[in-house]
Amino acid sequence: MKKIRLTLFLTGILTSYAHAQSDSTSLSYYFDDGGISTGTMYKTDLISIIHGDWPIIAEIRLKNNLTLEMGAGLLMPYYVHDFLALAFTDNKGIQNDRLGYSTRLHVKWYTKAPERNYWGVQYYRRSFHHVKVNEWFFTKGDQRIIGKRLILDMALGLGVRFQQTNGPDYMFDPDFGFFPIMPLMIRFGVIP
Structure with a gap:
C-alpha cells in the first residue's frame, strides 16, 4: 500500500x-494569432471620410513588432482640416470645384503582440488646389482583430501642421502656417 x-x-x-x-x-x-497578421492589411480612415478625404491605406509588416502604413486618398471639394478649426474660425473649410489628393506614411511599433497597442510616427500630406498641408505627429493607438479578418484601429496623435497657401482658397489666416494638432483616427479594415 x-x-x-x-x-x-x-x-x-x-x-x-x-x-x-x-x-x-x-x-x-x-503571441501567435494563427498567421493572420503576416500579410498586408487594407484599411480606410472613417474620420478622414467625414472631413472629405477618402483614403485607402495598406499596412505592411516589416518585422514582428514593426509595420509601415502607406496610403493615398482623394480630397473632396468640401474638404475641411478638422472640426476644431470649424468651431474657432469663420472660414468653413476649403470650398472649390476641384478635387485634391492626400498621401500618408505611418511607422508603427507594437508593444504587445499580436498587433495590439502601438506607438507611431505619421507624415500626412494633403494638396488641394492652392493649399498644401503637411502634418507630422506621434500616435498612440490600439488595433484589434475582430473575428478572423476585420480590423478596428483607433489612435490619437499629437504633432504639428504646416500649411502653405498660394491663392484665395484658405481655411486659416494665410500668413500663419504653423499649427499644433491632435488628430483622432478611427480606421476600419480587412485582412485579405
Whole structure:
C-alpha cells in the first residue's frame, strides 16, 4: 500500500512539474494569432471620410513588432482640416470645384503582440488646389482583430501642421502656417 501511495505522489509531483515547464516555455502560443497578421492589411480612415478625404491605406509588416502604413486618398471639394478649426474660425473649410489628393506614411511599433497597442510616427500630406498641408505627429493607438479578418484601429496623435497657401482658397489666416494638432483616427479594415 505504501508503494502505491508513493508512486501516486511522485507521479502527481512530476506531472505538475512537467505541466509547469510546458506552460512557461511556450510563450509563443500566447503571441501567435494563427498567421493572420503576416500579410498586408487594407484599411480606410472613417474620420478622414467625414472631413472629405477618402483614403485607402495598406499596412505592411516589416518585422514582428514593426509595420509601415502607406496610403493615398482623394480630397473632396468640401474638404475641411478638422472640426476644431470649424468651431474657432469663420472660414468653413476649403470650398472649390476641384478635387485634391492626400498621401500618408505611418511607422508603427507594437508593444504587445499580436498587433495590439502601438506607438507611431505619421507624415500626412494633403494638396488641394492652392493649399498644401503637411502634418507630422506621434500616435498612440490600439488595433484589434475582430473575428478572423476585420480590423478596428483607433489612435490619437499629437504633432504639428504646416500649411502653405498660394491663392484665395484658405481655411486659416494665410500668413500663419504653423499649427499644433491632435488628430483622432478611427480606421476600419480587412485582412485579405
